[in-house]
Amino acid sequence: MPFRLDVNDPSFPQDFQALLGMKRETTAEVNDAVHAILQDVRLRGDAAVIDYTARFDRMTIDAERLAITAEEVDAALAACPHHLLDSLETAAERIRAYHAKLVPEDLDYVDETGVRLGARWRPVAAAGIYVPGGLAAYPSSVLMNAIPARVAGVKRIAMVVPTPGGEINPLVLAAARICGVDEIYRIGGAQAVAALAYGTETVAPVDKIVGPGNAYVAAAKRQVFGTVGIDMIAGPSEILVVADAANDPRWIAADLLSQAEHDTAAQSILITDDAGFASRVAQAVDELLAKLPRGNIAAESWNTNGAIIVTGDLAQAAPLIDSIAPEHLELAVDDPDALAARVNNAGAIFLGRYTPEAIGDYVAGPNHVLPTARSARYSSGLSVLDFMKRSSLIACDENSLRVIGGHAISLAEAEGLGAHALSVAIRLDVADD
Amino acid sequence: MPFRLDVNDPSFPQDFQALLGMKRETTAEVNDAVHAILQDVRLRGDAAVIDYTARFDRMTIDAERLAITAEEVDAALAACPHHLLDSLETAAERIRAYHAKLVPEDLDYVDETGVRLGARWRPVAAAGIYVPGGLAAYPSSVLMNAIPARVAGVKRIAMVVPTPGGEINPLVLAAARICGVDEIYRIGGAQAVAALAYGTETVAPVDKIVGPGNAYVAAAKRQVFGTVGIDMIAGPSEILVVADAANDPRWIAADLLSQAEHDTAAQSILITDDAGFASRVAQAVDELLAKLPRGNIAAESWNTNGAIIVTGDLAQAAPLIDSIAPEHLELAVDDPDALAARVNNAGAIFLGRYTPEAIGDYVAGPNHVLPTARSARYSSGLSVLDFMKRSSLIACDENSLRVIGGHAISLAEAEGLGAHALSVAIRLDVADD
Numbered sequence: 001m002p003f004r005l006d007v008n009d010p011s012f013p014q015d016f017q018a019l020l021g022m023k024r025e026t027t028a029e030v031n032d033a034v035h036a037i038l039q040d041v042r043l044r045g046d047a048a049v050i051d052y053t054a055r056f057d058r059m060t061i062d063a064e065r066l067a068i069t070a071e072e073v074d075a076a077l078a079a080c081p082h083h084l085l086d087s088l089e090t091a092a093e094r095i096r097a098y099h100a101k102l103v104p105e106d107l108d109y110v111d112e113t114g115v116r117l118g119a120r121w122r123p124v125a126a127a128g129i130y131v132p133g134g135l136a137a138y139p140s141s142v143l144m145n146a147i148p149a150r151v152a153g154v155k156r157i158a159m160v161v162p163t164p165g166g167e168i169n170p171l172v173l174a175a176a177r178i179c180g181v182d183e184i185y186r187i188g189g190a191q192a193v194a195a196l197a198y199g200t201e202t203v204a205p206v207d208k209i210v211g212p213g214n215a216y217v218a219a220a221k222r223q224v225f226g227t228v229g230i231d232m233i234a235g236p237s238e239i240l241v242v243a244d245a246a247n248d249p250r251w252i253a254a255d256l257l258s259q260a261e262h263d264t265a266a267q268s269i270l271i272t273d274d275a276g277f278a279s280r281v282a283q284a285v286d287e288l289l290a291k292l293p294r295g296n297i298a299a300e301s302w303n304t305n306g307a308i309i310v311t312g313d314l315a316q317a318a319p320l321i322d323s324i325a326p327e328h329l330e331l332a333v334d335d336p337d338a339l340a341a342r343v344n345n346a347g348a349i350f351l352g353r354y355t356p357e358a359i360g361d362y363v364a365g366p367n368h369v370l371p372t373a374r375s376a377r378y379s380s381g382l383s384v385l386d387f388m389k390r391s392s393l394i395a396c397d398e399n400s401l402r403v404i405g406g407h408a409i410s411l412a413e414a415e416g417l418g419a420h421a422l423s424v425a426i427r428l429d430v431a432d433d
Numbered sequence: 434m435p436f437r438l439d440v441n442d443p444s445f446p447q448d449f450q451a452l453l454g455m456k457r458e459t460t461a462e463v464n465d466a467v468h469a470i471l472q473d474v475r476l477r478g479d480a481a482v483i484d485y486t487a488r489f490d491r492m493t494i495d496a497e498r499l500a501i502t503a504e505e506v507d508a509a510l511a512a513c514p515h516h517l518l519d520s521l522e523t524a525a526e527r528i529r530a531y532h533a534k535l536v537p538e539d540l541d542y543v544d545e546t547g548v549r550l551g552a553r554w555r556p557v558a559a560a561g562i563y564v565p566g567g568l569a570a571y572p573s574s575v576l577m578n579a580i581p582a583r584v585a586g587v588k589r590i591a592m593v594v595p596t597p598g599g600e601i602n603p604l605v606l607a608a609a610r611i612c613g614v615d616e617i618y619r620i621g622g623a624q625a626v627a628a629l630a631y632g633t634e635t636v637a638p639v640d641k642i643v644g645p646g647n648a649y650v651a652a653a654k655r656q657v658f659g660t661v662g663i664d665m666i667a668g669p670s671e672i673l674v675v676a677d678a679a680n681d682p683r684w685i686a687a688d689l690l691s692q693a694e695h696d697t698a699a700q701s702i703l704i705t706d707d708a709g710f711a712s713r714v715a716q717a718v719d720e721l722l723a724k725l726p727r728g729n730i731a732a733e734s735w736n737t738n739g740a741i742i743v744t745g746d747l748a749q750a751a752p753l754i755d756s757i758a759p760e761h762l763e764l765a766v767d768d769p770d771a772l773a774a775r776v777n778n779a780g781a782i783f784l785g786r787y788t789p790e791a792i793g794d795y796v797a798g799p800n801h802v803l804p805t806a807r808s809a810r811y812s813s814g815l816s817v818l819d820f821m822k823r824s825s826l827i828a829c830d831e832n833s834l835r836v837i838g839g840h841a842i843s844l845a846e847a848e849g850l851g852a853h854a855l856s857v858a859i860r861l862d863v864a865d866d
Binding site: 083084086087088090091094097098101102104107109111115116117119120122124125138139140171207208226228229233248250251254255257258260261262288292293294298322329336340343344345346347348349350351352353354355356357358359360361362363364365366367370371373375376377378379380381383385389390391392393394395396397398400401404405406407408410411412414415416417418419420421422423424426427 | 516517519520521523524527530531534535537540542544548549550552553555557558571572573604640641659661662666681683684687688690691693694695721725726727731755762769773776777778779780781782783784785786787788789790791792793794795796797798799800803804806808809810811812813814816818822823824825826827828829830831833834837838839840841843844845847848849850851852853854855856857859860
């Protein structure tokens with residue numbers, strides 16, 4: 001049974017705090033093991049990567065077989081049904097079009113004092129993309145991680161994907177081909193992160209590593225941060241659906257289950273202003289669970305982490321949404337824009353009754369890599385900005401330096417930084433000596 | 434003596450790699466101590482903060498005295514020389530004007546399939562700003578950290594500044610007033626970071642913590658990351674000056690020393706195409722060192738970490754710059770734009786002979802909080818973006834869901850995610866059941 005909260009209950013404040021404070025992630029203590037793997041790969045390069053691949057992925061390879069060849073990708077592509085390739089192409093084109101609109105503009109202007117100022121965006125030189133293997137090998141994740149890098153202008157994209165026992169989902173390779181990623185290695189785990197961060201004889205190092213992974217991958221990303229950039233550390237998926245009684249309970253039930261089926265640690269929450277509707281959704285969830293291929297996972301997630309919150313009216317939902325700061329927010333109400341305007345914290349907002357969250361996972365265009373665990377309070381989904389960095393530009397001539405330089409000299413002297421002051425004063429011929 | 438490298442030396446590749454690999458930061462092992470402090474503040478709140486303040490800042494205070502009052506700020510303001518307040522106001526106004534141009538624009542459009550897509554930026558609700566006390570209490574840092582938050586639209590800014598032995602630089606409080614920061618606490622160290630992240634009876638928790646600090650503060654920021662957002666972990670300051678022989682060697686020497694005087698771990702590098710000019714700069718450095726108030730610090734930095742690289746021509750500088758990825762890059766050459774166009778990695782670029790780096794530290798307008806330790810390869814200086822987050826917006830109606838929904842169903846089924854497929858299919862009345 002999911003939690004059931006009512007804002008009119010005297011215990012609501014405590015119940016809601018308990019919901020917010022729930023720890024769903026069981027972080028395995030893998031830091032020491034990961035540290036050892038990173039150091040070993042740093043020291044022994046390919047040889048260490050090959051050893052760990054044999055141990056963890058049950059696969060004996062040599063350095064020549066670390067990379068997946070173009071011929072292997074060709075063969076994978078040939079094995080994929082045409083309609084799926086078509087869907088991947090459509091998804092890729094839509095993701096590309098949306099992300100192209102997020103490319104930031106450069107700035108270059110001369111202000112009223114004659115100082116030229118600017119901001120210049122450039123892509124990172126090389127990005128590494130981690131793609132989980134096994135059950136979680138999703139071709140859609142390849143698109144969502146690689147396309148923003150491409151749109152940002154990243155020249156070199158290196159993808160790693162473990163192939164436990166030699167198996168790989170051909171759609172994952174097809175997705176890589178569609179994104180133009182042609183440097184692919186059949187490695188995974190902390191050893192793959194180490195190879196991307198430090199480089200080996202076969203794998204040249206990258207500047208930024210993105211992509212989801214298990215506890216070892218997450219720990220490895222945290223540990224190499226500083227040597228390279230990383231994206232967020234993704235936690236279990238979440239959805240918050242705000243729905244009034246005018247919705248079909250089965251639609252809303254399907255939406256709640258679309259997150260629940262990801263992972264037993266996932267969390268689905270319904271906020272509604274109608275207690276009867278809440279019960280109808282709960283009943284629809286139970287009916288659908290019986291029919292779903294991943295029904296067992298979804299049931300455990302829903303019964304352990306799910307929640308239904310009944311409010312007096314939907315206007316009361318906004319502050320609750322901001323506190324929950326959900327990864328995915330669905331507003332299945334008459335005027336979703338009005339409610340969205342009052343919300344500050346959400347990774348992605350799905351507006352209206354005909355926008356199920358799953359449409360955003362595949363083909364809408366925006367990224368499906370989004371902030372979890374309340375981090376939408378301060379962070380954003382993956383985008384081209386994660387693959388670019390900004391240099392500020394400053395140019396003075398003698399005149400403009402004279403206009404503003406005196407203030408710099410004063411402040412530098414007040415901070416006791418004599419060389420700072422001198423470097424300005426000496427150019428204006430006002431240095432003491 | 435600084436390192437001296439020549440690109441024409443056979444040993445240059447190794448020498449340059451050694452320069453890049455230099456570890457300047459001595460990271461104290463403070464993680465366990467910091468962890469204990471964080472847990473204690475989380476558990477005991479104000480009482481723990483007060484205990485650590487007594488121990489580390491030699492200052493007995495009670496909960497009522499944690500906050501610095503408006504009257505105390507008034508008194509500090511009255512104690513500041515007028516010309517310095519004027520300089521702070523000018524700096525603040527210029528920083529405000531520049532950062533206002535970096536505020537990102539929202540996106541909201543309907544594409545050719547009828548799907549409405551968008552991206553909406555909102556400020557974080559509350560930001561915490563750490564300002565170091567003692568020697569490193571720089572009013573300019575208050576401006577550089579607080580103003581981007583204000584421009585981003587952050588409603589609540591809480592500043593913490595340790596006041597060891599009760600002392601505080603009145604200019605730091607004046608700078609806070611000028612930025613409109615009126616919530617200030619006289620606390621520092623890991624205990625202040627904990628108070629901002631978890632909240633206490635007196636300090637409400639924030640969503641994001643920024644600002645430089647010592648090893649304890651840096652470790653505390655790393656540890657609370659996830660509970661709140663953090664900015665970068667700043668390392669020792671760096672400057673790379675590219676200068677031809679047409680420069681006055683003393684100007685360039687002053688620029689190199691303006692970073693060296695920050696910290697013995699700071700690094701100043703000169704790249705020039707003229708060996709004779711290199712020697713003249715080195716001589717000018719030695720002459721200036723004798724006169725500078727922080728000459729001892731600057732001398733140790735220059736002699737331990739400084740470097741001069743002589744190239745055949747300045748075109749050879751671009752790849753070296755990208756490898757070094759300096760925090761500050763000065764291009765004191767005839768055509769700085771041409772060289773800047775070939776550079777990808779630099780936190781800030783100072784163009785031309787009349788743009789000493791120090792002008793950017795105070796009054797140019799761009800931020801002086803910039804990526805160090807080669808992280809300009811993948812990260813950017815502090816800006817309004819650090820205090821904002823983006824929600825993506827997606828809205829389908831029945832028609833547009835019908836246009837793209839089939840692809841989502843196909844891909845969801847291929848990934849084995851039945852509820853994802855169902856949530857789309859059920860709305861299009863194409864679900865199997």
